[in-house]
Each structure stands twice: as C-alpha cells, then as structure tokens.
Amino acid sequence: MQITSKSQMKRICCQTGRGDWMDWHKITIPYKEVSLKFNKCSHFYNNNICKAACCRDENLMEVPTLSDEWAYLWKRMKKDNLRGTIERNMITSSHVCSFFKNNFCSLHNTKHKPFGCRMSPFTVHNDKLIVRSKYKKLICCTSKGEPAYEVFQSSLEALFGDSYRGIIENLSFGKDIEVLIEKRILSQIDDINSLRLKRDGSL
Ligand code: SF4
Numbered sequence: 001m002q003i004t005s006k007s008q009m010k011r012i013c014c015q016t017g018r019g020d021w022m023d024w025h026k027i028t029i030p031y032k033e034v035s036l037k038f039n040k041c042s043h044f045y046n047n048n049i050c051k052a053a054c055c056r057d058e059n060l061m062e063v064p065t066l067s068d069e070w071a072y073l074w075k076r077m078k079k080d081n082l083r084g085t086i087e088r089n090m091i092t093s094s095h096v097c098s099f100f101k102n103n104f105c106s107l108h109n110t111k112h113k114p115f116g117c118r119m120s121p122f123t124v125h126n127d128k129l130i131v132r133s134k135y136k137k138l139i140c141c142t143s144k145g146e147p148a149y150e151v152f153q154s155s156l157e158a159l160f161g162d163s164y165r166g167i168i169e170n171l172s173f174g175k176d177i178e179v180l181i182e183k184r185i186l187s188q189i190d191d192i193n194s195l196r197l198k199r200d201g202s203l
C-alpha cells in the first residue's frame with residue numbers, strides 16, 4: 001500500500017482508530033531488504049548452531065537501553081551478581097551479554113527485554129525499515145532460510161503493534177510498502193540508533 005499524502009494519512013488514522021494523525025510518521029518497508037533469508041531461532045539452533053551469536057561480540061558486547069529501561073536492569077545486575085556494567089544507557093560486558101544465561105536470553109518473553117533487542121534485527125534509518133548490519137553477518141542469515149519479515153514477526157510487533165499482521169500480509173505480494181509508525185516509537189528507535197552509532201558507527 002502506498003501512502004501518498006497527508007490527507008490519506010489523516011483518513012487512515014481516522015478509519016483505523018489510530019487517533020491523531022500528527023502522532024504518526026510514514027516510513028517505507030523495502031521488500032528486498034526485509035526478505036533477506038534467516039534461519040528461525042530455536043533452542044536446538046541456539047544450542048547447536050548459532051550459539052546465539054546476536055548476543056555476543058568477540059570483544060565487548062554492548063547492549064543499548066532506553067532511559068526508562070536501564071534502572072531495572074542495573075538493579076537486576078546487582079541483585080543477581082551479573083558481570084558487566086551499565087553506563088550512559090549501555091550495558092557492557094566482555095564477549096557475551098550480561099543477561100545471557102544457559103545459551104538463552106534470561107529476559108526473553110519478559111517486559112524487561114531491552115527495546116533495542118526486541119526490535120532487532122530491524123531498525124528504522126532514513127525513513128526505511130532495514131536489517132541491522134550485524135545480523136546480515138550472522139550464521140543464521142542464509143539463503144536456505146525464510147524471509148526476515150516472517151522469521152522475526154515479534155520484532156515487527158514491537159515496532160508496529162497489532163498492525164504487524166497486515167504488514168506481513170502486504171509484504172507477501174512482493175512489493176515495497178509504506179506504513180505508519182508511532183512517532184513515540186520512532187523517537188525510541190532514534191535513541192537506540194544514536195547509542196549504537198556512538199559505539200562503533202554501525203546500526
Ligand atoms: S537471531 Fe540468529 S544468532 Fe540470534 S538467536 Fe536467532 S538464530 Fe541465533
């Protein structure tokens with residue numbers, strides 16, 4: 001679907017009960033980008049193949065957090081005596097994330113999993129939904145997999161809420177689409193992107 005004008009945005013917001021159109025921003029989802037193929041995450045795949053490479057780094061693993069996320073994570077790190085630090089909204093630890101336990105994210109399926117992790121592998125840059133460069137280099141990014149927009153449905157949900165189902169359906173037609181994203185979410189994405197860019201210049 002192409003959203004071509006402000007009046008169309010106003011109409012869509014009104015018809016879908018999305019409130020004030022001023023709270024929304026139009027971005028493009030390039031079909032080719034979000035159709036990059038990935039293997040599905042699973043306990044078996046994590047344990048035996050990928051070793052959750054997305055939660056690791058050969059040097060420092062740095063995980064950006066939002067300003068309303070880090071206080072809980074800091075307390076949890078102290079309470080559970082986890083290694084690593086949180087400074088300027090960035091969790092830092094050597095090689096693997098502080099919250100990685102038994103080959104799995106100990107925050108998975110909790111409201112405390114950082115937004116930057118929940119939206120990954122996607123981010124928004126220059127008004128386009130893209131796959132982060134780190135994920136394009138992972139072992140799970142393989143031509144034998146399935147499109148990113150199908151494998152990472154929960155990441156689309158973190159970004160677009162309930163609209164994610166319609167987005168997946170529209171992408172199945174094999175074309176770029178234009179969608180509305182809440183400005184509040186876009187601002188959180190910008191905060192995470194800034195932390196990542198300060199870290200090593202990549203998203
Ligand atoms: S995103 Fe890739 S590397 Fe990370 S847990 Fe899933 S399959 Fe493994």
Ligand code: SF4
Nearest residue numbers: 055097099100105117
């Ligand atoms: S918080 Fe969880 S998903 Fe995010 S890097 Fe750490 S272990 Fe991985």
